[in-house]
Structure formats: C-alpha cells, structure tokens
Amino acid sequence: SQQGEEDPQALSIQEGENATMNCSYKTSINNLQWYRQNSGRGLVHLILIRSNEREKHSGRLRVTLDTSKKSSSLLITASRAADTASYFCATDALGVNRDDKIIFGKGTRLHILP
C-alpha cells in the first residue's frame, strides 16, 4: 500500500460540525503536509508539520502528528460549505543518494451538507 493513506475515503457532515481526517504512513519522514483540492483544480497547501512537532494550528485547522504511530490527523472545526473538497496528506519518503520522494495519498473527499 502507499506511503500516505487517508481515512476515511469519503466523509459527509452537516455544516457547522467538525470534520476529522486521518493519514497513516510507513517510513520515517522530515515533514508531513496537508493539501486541499477543489474539483478539477490544482492543490492548495494548508499546513506543513515537521517531524519534531506534535500539533499545529491555522485558523479553523488543527493538525496533529504522532511519529511513533506514523499517523497524522487534520481537524476542520465549524465546517462551511466552502470546505467541500478533497484533502490529501503528503509525506517525504526519506531515501539515500538524493532519492528522497514526496508521496501523496489518495485523499479524503469531504462533503459539507447544508
């Protein structure tokens, strides 16, 4: 399976509720990033969390990182219709000899219901 895997694959919640998405990975990393993608568009960077950080906030977003469990979560509080999008985590896969890779998961499709 892939380095970064999001869970759940799809999530529908009522507007105003909180949305939580999870990401698991396999190898040691330098950092983990979360991105949002609206349908048919490019990705937009949300948050980068380094391997020595445990939690980071940005507005209504909260990201946690547990390197012992090789997992991260993205929490969106007080969801809005505009949050409807796909959310991806991206991790470094540390390599040797300049072959580091960045790997995106398949994403969580979030749908905010009015």
Add this chain to the structure above:
Amino acid sequence: DGGITQSPKYLFRKEGQNVTLSCEQNLNHDAMYWYRQDPGQGLRLIYYSQIVNDFQKGDIAEGYSVSREKKESFPLTVTSAQKNPTAFYLCASSLNLAPGFGEQYFGPGTRLTVT
C-alpha cells in the same frame, strides 16, 4: 501577479504523437515538480528538479521527459511511449528546503486526452 501557470488547460492529441505541457513560475522557486492524477486518485510524481539543469525521476517517469534550462520553466513531454497518457497533469514549485520537501505551490493543471 506571482504564481505558477500551466498551459493549455485542455489538450487533445492523437495516439502516437508527442505532446509538451508548459509550466512557468515567477515565484523564484528552486524546485519544480510534475505530477499525474487519475480520477479518484492521489498524485503520482513523474519528475522533479531541485536546481537548473538537474532533474530526478519520480515514481512513474517512463514515457515522459523533462528539461530544466531556466529556473522559471519546467516543460513536460508526454511521449508516444507512455501507454496510458490520458490524465490530469499538475505542475508545482517550492523553495528548496532540504532536508525534506517544502510547501508546494500548484498550477491549475492541464487535462490531457489522447484518442
């Protein structure tokens, strides 16, 4: 306006033809990347370049080629050797924050259809 641009937005080609996708950035970023995205899937790295005149293969480089002659430009050629070229192609750039990969800025994408 600072940003990263890709052109064209939609591209149609006949099977057996090579096609080049454009990617330009004026963010003064050292690193640039090409990804492929298939429906309902995540992004897969095709090629990346961390400095002018140097680039590395990603996970799915076969059937693709790139060049990095200028810092601002990282064109991707989809050759006739690529078995299944129809996809959404995304270009990105970032500051080169070794170790690891920094925050990436994405272009709007090019949707390539080969028939």
